[in-house]
Amino acid sequence: MATRLPEAPKVGMVSLGCPKNLVDSERILTKLRSDGYALSPDYAGADVVLVNTCGFLDSAKEESLEAIGEAIAENGRVIVTGCMGKEAEAIRARFPGVLAVTGAHQYEEVVGAVHEAAPMPPSPFVNLVPDSGLKLTPRHYSYLKISEGCNHRCSFCIIPSLRGDLVSRRPDAILREAEKLVAAGTKELLVISQDTSAYGIDIRKEPRAWKGREVVPHMTDLARELGQIAPWVRLHYVYPYPHVDQVIPLMAEGLVLPYLDIPFQHAAPNVLRAMKRPANEAKVLERLRGWREICPDIAIRSTFVVGFPGETESDFQYLLDWLDEAQLDRVGAFRFEPVQGASANDLPGAVLEEIKEERYARIMEKTAAISAAKLQAKVGRTLEVIIDAVDAEGGATGRSQADAPEIDGEVFLRDAGHLEQGDIVRVLIEDADEHDLYGVPMG
Secondary structure (H helix, E strand, O other): OOOOOOOOOEEEEEEOOOHHHHHHHHHHHHHHHHOOOEEOOOOOOOOEEEEEEOOOOHHHHHHHHHHHHHHHHHOOOEEEEEHHHHHHHHHHHHOOOOOEEOOOOOHHHHHHHHHHHOOOOOOOOOOOOOOOOOOOOOOOEEEEEOEEOOOOOOOOOOHHHHHOOOEEOOHHHHHHHHHHHHHOOOOEEEEEOOOHHHOOOOOOOOOEEEOOEEEOOOHHHHHHHHHOOOOEEEEOOOOOOHHHHHHHHHHHHOOOOOEEEOOOEOOOHHHHHHHOOOOOHHHHHHHHHHHHHHOOOOEEEEEEEEOOOOOOHHHHHHHHHHHHHHOOOEEEEEEOOOOOOOHHHHOOOOOOHHHHHHHHHHHHHHHHHHHHHHHHOOOOOEEEEEEEEEOOOOOEEEEEOOOOOOOOOOEEEOOOOOOOOOOEEEEEEEEEOOOOEEEEEOO
């Protein structure tokens, strides 16, 4: 007689915010799946719904609150986690029916709350998780979180109060996770943290054995090791500390993708000082030139804040002129938004909303023109492209080494029906617009 297993409770997940939050969601789901829980793709089939919130900006908080409200309306049994967990009283005041509220990367508390809300029926027949864990991204790329928290105290940011100071993971644990991800099909590792270039400063005297050698917990050493594990390794959230120069030769060698995501935030010295950011923008331009001499194909992406308190028209023009010199490949911009708990809220010289909008439009026009020119220069070249999707009409969508998923541009291919998701192929670039490339696979 066949043994009939009890039906496992189902968990739904709404994951908001940055890739770091996505990694947290993957870890939570992996643990719950290993405990025997099933996953639900919709509200209707879930016994409990987790909402992993973002609390970086007030607009992100409002989006999180809307997501909690929707989950309660659609399902009714909701557990809240993530950055907004610090504001448990506000969440409960608005949604008294939530089952539990926990903070960022409090995995044990979240899992415990699920066990309490939807207990697992006892069963000895549970082994449901692949070695690589569960993923919320496509099979061919994975986010790899190397640390939590941040030691910076930027005046516009409350991340340290949400996630604490820097806590680096052991290098051998990171490399072991990378190996498992690649064994499960990952072709591109996206290295993330709050401050990737600060990795290891808290454990710098604790090298770890890996493959018969010692690995020092340092960004350069870690990047070199990861480059021997995965075909593509992409570095995100890198502050331009002097030691970042040591990573550029690894890019020239092909061990790490020639791509750096550096959140400059501004260029005008007065604004940078008010932000409590490094203010030597001339030195940055000099280093960018040096990096491009070593690795001509390096792509630099960054983000900037416009309308920061005290930002004058001359400060903003300084930023535009700096961008003309810097010639960054990819740029995102944000209008300054007060965040509860950030010291920038108390700064004098608030910028009117209409001026913020006007400056935002100007910086996007400027950076779009730079992007269009840089992409046009790639027409006629052959580039390596990773395939994200193949359609039924023989087309495909991919990304060059200069493009991170969801935030940068794409490469649209014709005559590509023979390709599969995750393939890395050579592509002849035939055309370009402001943000994307168009081409055909070579063979």
